[in-house]
Amino acid sequence: LRLNNLLFIMSGTPYLYDQVKLSDSTQGVVKYIGEVKGKNGTFFGLEMLEFYNGLDKADTNGTIGDQQYFKTTGNKNTGCFVTEEDIADILDEPKHSFEIIGESPPFTVGDRVFIEKKNCNGMVHYVGVPKFTKNPKVFVGLELDEENGNCNGTLAGCTYFSCEDKYGLYQVPKNVALAQEEVNVDIDEVDQQNYEESEEDEDEEDSEELVEYDEYKDDEDETPAKEPTPPPKKKEPTPPPKEPTPPPKEPTPPPKEPTPPPKEPTPPPKEPTPPPKEPTPPPKEPTPPPKVQPKPKPKPQPVYKAQPKPQPKPQPKPQPVYKAPPKQNDDYKAPPQQQQAYGGGSGSTDIGEAPKLSPRKEVDPDGTETIYPTYMTNLCVKCRTHHKLRNYKTINYSSKKFQVDDMEIQKRLEDLAKNNISQRGHFVIDGSKRFAYVLVSSPHEWRGACRVNTDDIQDATNVLKYIEQNTNNAVKDVTRIQKFNWDKNFQALVSAIRKANM
Numbered sequence: 001l002r003l004n005n006l007l008f009i010m011s012g013t014p015y016l017y018d019q020v021k022l023s024d025s026t027q028g029v030v031k032y033i034g035e036v037k038g039k040n041g042t043f044f045g046l047e048m049l050e051f052y053n054g055l056d057k058a059d060t061n062g063t064i065g066d067q068q069y070f071k072t073t074g075n076k077n078t079g080c081f082v083t084e085e086d087i088a089d090i091l092d093e094p095k096h097s098f099e100i101i102g103e104s105p106p107f108t109v110g111d112r113v114f115i116e117k118k119n120c121n122g123m124v125h126y127v128g129v130p131k132f133t134k135n136p137k138v139f140v141g142l143e144l145d146e147e148n149g150n151c152n153g154t155l156a157g158c159t160y161f162s163c164e165d166k167y168g169l170y171q172v173p174k175n176v177a178l179a180q181e182e183v184n185v186d187i188d189e190v191d192q193q194n195y196e197e198s199e200e201d202e203d204e205e206d207s208e209e210l211v212e213y214d215e216y217k218d219d220e221d222e223t224p225a226k227e228p229t230p231p232p233k234k235k236e237p238t239p240p241p242k243e244p245t246p247p248p249k250e251p252t253p254p255p256k257e258p259t260p261p262p263k264e265p266t267p268p269p270k271e272p273t274p275p276p277k278e279p280t281p282p283p284k285e286p287t288p289p290p291k292v293q294p295k296p297k298p299k300p301q302p303v304y305k306a307q308p309k310p311q312p313k314p315q316p317k318p319q320p321v322y323k324a325p326p327k328q329n330d331d332y333k334a335p336p337q338q339q340q341a342y343g344g345g346s347g348s349t350d351i352g353e354a355p356k357l358s359p360r361k362e363v364d365p366d367g368t369e370t371i372y373p374t375y376m377t378n379l380c381v382k383c384r385t386h387h388k389l390r391n392y393k394t395i396n397y398s399s400k401k402f403q404v405d406d407m408e409i410q411k412r413l414e415d416l417a418k419n420n421i422s423q424r425g426h427f428v429i430d431g432s433k434r435f436a437y438v439l440v441s442s443p444h445e446w447r448g449a450c451r452v453n454t455d456d457i458q459d460a461t462n463v464l465k466y467i468e469q470n471t472n473n474a475v476k477d478v479t480r481i482q483k484f485n486w487d488k489n490f491q492a493l494v495s496a497i498r499k500a501n502m
Helices: 002-009 052-054 186-219 230-235 300-305 317-321 323-341 406-418 457-475 486-501
Strands: 020-023 025-032 041-049 080-084 087-090 112-115 120-127 141-142 170-172 177-178 182-186 360-363 370-371 376-384 392-398 424-429 432-439 446-452
Touching: 020 406, 025 080, 080 170, 087 112, 087 120, 112 141, 182 186, 182 424, 182 486, 230 392, 376 406, 392 486, 406 424, 406 432, 406 446, 424 457, 432 457, 446 457
Parallel strands: 182 392
Antiparallel strands: 020 025, 020 087, 025 041, 025 120, 041 080, 112 120, 112 177, 120 141, 141 170, 360 370, 376 392, 376 446, 424 432, 432 446
């Protein structure tokens, strides 16, 4: 019996007008999905079929007490109400001649939907043909996420579901659309986010190193700084060679020329103080003016040539940058040790850090070794989004370089769950793409499969174990799983795994 229930859980929730098979082999057609007054939970109103003694189970015409939930053909007692646990299977090809009104909406109880007229999301709690309509037609009962409704589930004396006041709304299917219940993420975008974050960290480290290096250069430049100070003054002597002709006429003004003479007629008394400092250089400059010119040139040269001498000290800093690859190789050798620490033990290890995967080494014909990282390329999960209803959401992460058919992965997980296969294991897609998988039933139901770029099952299993343990820890204290953010949970885990190995 437990196996049958498990099989049903994985088969999905019936839609309006689906033909279903019950656990006692009787069959009926769904004509109502919603609540029943005085009872807890969601019920399915069925009009039973004659074969397999289906009418023996029928006991209502769709009305209980003073509340009409649906109508049977000819208003006969050919209907019954069942719970989701009573339904064993949904038939692909209905075989009945019952009259139906309208078409079955593309959603059922528990589905997340978007209501355009209200510009908000909500959850389906009822699907059927209500009594309050003048012309029979299919309506959908919704519990809105915002206080934007017109009832609490009861409208015109008819109660088909219950919620807080002004959160309930009845709409025809054309005004309702399924919300996004399937999320596909390019895993390379996660790498870009990690790269930008790491780049910011590296910029901070580099800025610190540059500050230290600049300070060191400042210390080294302090001694030659005394020599460069004269060069700018000796560049000014360049005008003196142009003025050697006027110097005989203006033997006295040369000291006035270094400072603007037109502006200095009034402050000549202030200049006598600087002249005593400059008279010493002028006599040196006039006597060896031709020598002054060649000297400034050779002097800057030794200044630039002198830099290689202090460079041996800062060189250790640029050298490790170029020697970083060998250090990365050492880092790549470290992961196996961390991986053993992660994989060893029985749940006592710290799962906060993402597992480090073994790198792949390739040797070229010339003997050059190249190290390639091992990283996760695909993660497909399906998680339950309601604590009572069988409502699910799929999330697929995949790399463009390692593209797979996500629907095929989800179908394989579905088959493994239906056939009650081992909770953990692996399977192969397209002959060579190896996926590790896990099926989780508690504390909340979800399942997933992942792959790494080397198709190594052990590495994929370690990654999935990390995801499983962290996810179960995150949801263990959650009672209403519809409030849990599955997207954010897996996004954080994928980011951590990729960041640890890229």
